[in-house]
Amino acid sequence: MTAVLATEAVAAPPRTGRPGWAVMWRVELTKLLSQVKVRAALVACVVVPIVFTLLESTQSSVPGDTLFGRWVHESGFAVSLFLLAFTSQWGLPFLVAIVSGDVCSEEDRLQTWPLLLTRSRSRGDVLAGKVLAAASVTVAGTMLLAISSTLSGVLVVGTQPVVGLSGAVLSSGTALAATLASWLVVLPPVLAVVAIAVLASVVSRNSWAGVATPVVVTLGFGLVSQFSAADLVRPLLPTAGFDAWHGLVRTGVYTAPIRESMFVSAAWIAVCVGVSAAVLHRRDVVQ
Amino acid sequence: MKARHLLWPCAAAVTALSMGGCGAASVTQARVENSVAPAFAQLYAQQQRLLGKGAVPGAQASADCHRSTRGSGNTGAGDDWVCQLLLQVGGQPSGVYTYDLNVKANGCYTADGPQALVGGKSLTTPTGRSRVNPLFAFDGCFET
Amino acid sequence: MPAAVEVAGVTKRFGAVTALSDLDLRVGMGEVHGLLGPNGAGKSTLLRVLFGLVAPDAGTVALFGRDLREGTPEALAGVAGFVDRPHFYPYLTARRTLELLGAVDGGTPEGAVDRVLAEVGLADVAHRRVGRWSTGMVQRLGIAAALLRRPQLLLVDEPTEGLDPGGARDVLALMRRLAADGVTVLLSSHDMAEVDTVCDSATILSRGRVASRGSLAELRRAAPLGRHHLVTSDDDAARGMAARHGVHVFAHAQRGLAVEAGPAEMHEFICDLGRHDVSVVVLEQELSPLTALFFELTAA
Numbered sequence: 031m032t033a034v035l036a037t038e039a040v041a042a043p044p045r046t047g048r049p050g051w052a053v054m055w056r057v058e059l060t061k062l063l064s065q066v067k068v069r070a071a072l073v074a075c076v077v078v079p080i081v082f083t084l085l086e087s088t089q090s091s092v093p094g095d096t097l098f099g100r101w102v103h104e105s106g107f108a109v110s111l112f113l114l115a116f117t118s119q120w121g122l123p124f125l126v127a128i129v130s131g132d133v134c135s136e137e138d139r140l141q142t143w144p145l146l147l148t149r150s151r152s153r154g155d156v157l158a159g160k161v162l163a164a165a166s167v168t169v170a171g172t173m174l175l176a177i178s179s180t181l182s183g184v185l186v187v188g189t190q191p192v193v194g195l196s197g198a199v200l201s202s203g204t205a206l207a208a209t210l211a212s213w214l215v216v217l218p219p220v221l222a223v224v225a226i227a228v229l230a231s232v233v234s235r236n237s238w239a240g241v242a243t244p245v246v247v248t249l250g251f252g253l254v255s256q257f258s259a260a261d262l263v264r265p266l267l268p269t270a271g272f273d274a275w276h277g278l279v280r281t282g283v284y285t286a287p288i289r290e291s292m293f294v295s296a297a298w299i300a301v302c303v304g305v306s307a308a309v310l311h312r313r314d315v316v317q
Numbered sequence: 318m319k320a321r322h323l324l325w326p327c328a329a330a331v332t333a334l335s336m337g338g339c340g341a342a343s344v345t346q347a348r349v350e351n352s353v354a355p356a357f358a359q360l361y362a363q364q365q366r367l368l369g370k371g372a373v374p375g376a377q378a379s380a381d382c383h384r385s386t387r388g389s390g391n392t393g394a395g396d397d398w399v400c401q402l403l404l405q406v407g408g409q410p411s412g413v414y415t416y417d418l419n420v421k422a423n424g425c426y427t428a429d430g431p432q433a434l435v436g437g438k439s440l441t442t443p444t445g446r447s448r449v450n451p452l453f454a455f456d457g458c459f460e461t
Numbered sequence: 462m463p464a465a466v467e468v469a470g471v472t473k474r475f476g477a478v479t480a481l482s483d484l485d486l487r488v489g490m491g492e493v494h495g496l497l498g499p500n501g502a503g504k505s506t507l508l509r510v511l512f513g514l515v516a517p518d519a520g521t522v523a524l525f526g527r528d529l530r531e532g533t534p535e536a537l538a539g540v541a542g543f544v545d546r547p548h549f550y551p552y553l554t555a556r557r558t559l560e561l562l563g564a565v566d567g568g569t570p571e572g573a574v575d576r577v578l579a580e581v582g583l584a585d586v587a588h589r590r591v592g593r594w595s596t597g598m599v600q601r602l603g604i605a606a607a608l609l610r611r612p613q614l615l616l617v618d619e620p621t622e623g624l625d626p627g628g629a630r631d632v633l634a635l636m637r638r639l640a641a642d643g644v645t646v647l648l649s650s651h652d653m654a655e656v657d658t659v660c661d662s663a664t665i666l667s668r669g670r671v672a673s674r675g676s677l678a679e680l681r682r683a684a685p686l687g688r689h690h691l692v693t694s695d696d697d698a699a700r701g702m703a704a705r706h707g708v709h710v711f712a713h714a715q716r717g718l719a720v721e722a723g724p725a726e727m728h729e730f731i732c733d734l735g736r737h738d739v740s741v742v743v744l745e746q747e748l749s750p751l752t753a754l755f756f757e758l759t760a761a
Contacts, residue, residue, distance in 0.1 A: 151565055
């Protein structure tokens with residue numbers, strides 16, 4: 031009789047409730063936010079803009095090579111836009127690397143794939159949870175950067191009008207809207223780099239490779255993009271999307287680069303996540 | 318999960334490829350001129366406002382840009398772009414300003430102006446405040 | 462009624478190495494089945510195949526009648542355990558780990574985490590990060606993580622590895638309790654004594670193939686003679702008497718004699734020694750019959 035009961039128990043349908051990817055999203059989010067390096071990265075997203083703004087306000091010189099650098103003493107919006115331009119190259123790829131670069135290779139390093147894969151969740155759900163968690167924490171970090179940059183700029187320097195990229199002066203209201211929109215518009219390429227990081231993490235099975243790849247790839251794409259010979263290739267690289275906001279902070283707004291960036295980023299995300307899923311699905315877990 | 322799961326990513330890649338710019342170079346003489354000229358005119362008006370000279374009616378500029386490196390064909394990114402800007406105020410020619418441009422492949426440039434004509438890095442307003450001189454150097458971006 | 466585990470014709474190659482070769486295995490409902498074999502025999506690979514961690518190149522695998530090849534996660538419903546050692550995230554506490562694993566399972570009843578922690582004796586350290594734990598504690602947490610799923614089929618690889626004798630005894634007692642509740646257990650082990658105390662039946666693997674299988678009683682019947690170490694007051698006389706009892710005697714590597722005999726013959730022989738004024742100084746079993754069977758089947 032015990033055996034009959036046992037059969038019934040195992041023949042019972044699996045638990046209803048939230049879909050597998052949503053469950054794994056929450057689990058992976060908890061894991062990410064429990065890690066010191068992720069918490070430190072999120073804290074840095076808040077603190078670094080504040081420190082920069084305070085330090086810069088005491089200097090007489092202004093940062094040279096980056097857009098809006100020359101205006102950082104004149105408008106708080108310029109501070110935010112300068113930080114956007116600067117972190118697009120030097121901050122966001124590192125944020126992606128720290129948050130997303132180890133998301134799959136961690137399981138290889140700790141030998142914990144069996145822990146996740148022997149509990150009635152499909153490999154697709156497990157990967158989806160990791161991708162969504164890496165994406166949401168990275169987006170949260172970017173938004174923290176945006177809010178901290180804009181608030182510290184506005185509070186320390188002020189809400190003065192700012193000279194836009196067409197030479198015309200933008201009123202405070204227009205500048206605020208353009209600044210916030212610009213930070214939002216940088217999200218699609220950020221998510222594309224997240225997808226590249228996840229792919230590197232899955233394929234390399236190595237934490238160092240997973241973390242280094244988004245930084246190296248972003249810098250490499252940026253380098254290639256500087257050459258006119260790369261004119262055909264540049265719009266296809268996810269890094270082109272980091273410049274899309276230039277069309278917003280001006281009179282005579284143009285949005286074609288933003289639309290292009292969304293398509294290109296979506297393509298990169300689809301390919302990277304698709305390949306990651308295929309690789310993970312076929313892998314023999316033999317740690 | 319087999320080959321069909323790669324179908325969507327491939328379709329997306331093909332779509333993106335066909336949308337990507339095919340054809341002309343991103344940095345052309347026309348694009349540089351059409352961006353620098355109106356920017357300069359507006360920044361000139363801004364400078365005059367800061368100096369307390371009031372609004373400048375009908376400030377306009379036309380630009381004549383070329384690359385100083387031989388054989389570059391006046392297209393493409395480079396730090397050797399030179400623009401002659403002809404300023405017109407109220408329909409009257411008001412001056413010629415020569416700017417050196419460093420134009421990047423993504424359509425953004427930095428223009429360095431003639432210090433003797435436009436002034437130094439900062440200017441002083443009538444109230445005594447020191448402000449950034451908008452004509453000393455400016456950044457701009459155009460669509461590629 | 463389907464068997465708990467039904468493996469037919471499973472083959473798995475890793476490059477040039479054949480880990481499993483045309484392997485069949487059947488574990489009935491409620492059985493406690495031992496999986497024996499030396500290192501490299503394929504025990505861990507077989508367990509990985511059962512968990513869906515590794516896909517076989519050929520053959521079928523079914524758990525409770527559900528074919529694993531369909532790749533649906535439901536195939537693992539009611540199945541729990543671990544392969545090799547369990548590993549956990551060092552930055553999470555034990556409690557957090559079990560809560561997360563419970564969430565992965567789709568939710569656990571109130572107090573389930575506390576219950577399994579108590580059952581494996583980890584309630585006091587549940588708040589500590591797993592990164593600092595000893596092997597034995599990690600092993601117990603692995604069992605707790607398996608129990609959290611209220612399994613009907615427990616697949617465990619060397620469950621007493623890394624545990625002190627007290628801990629090992631507790632784990633084996635737990636296996637017996639689960640078996641009494643109707644849980645099917647498949648445990649792989651090096652230790653014949655362990656298998657002897659807990660299992661109803663066993664499969665011996667050698668080089669990816671089944672070398673022998675059956676209930677423990679059947680295996681004992683098929684087993685060669687066990688071996689004892691015997692030191693007497695007069696080893697030469699003992700040697701002389703051995704032949705009369707059908708007992709095989711040869712010199713022991715350390716001192717005295719090595720004796721291979723069935724239990725009945727051994728009994729007669731020892732009694733006879735006493736009757737001829739030969740006293741026994743040392744008598745200890747070195748190889749149980751099952752262990753001897755193990756070595757014989759898995760040797761070169």
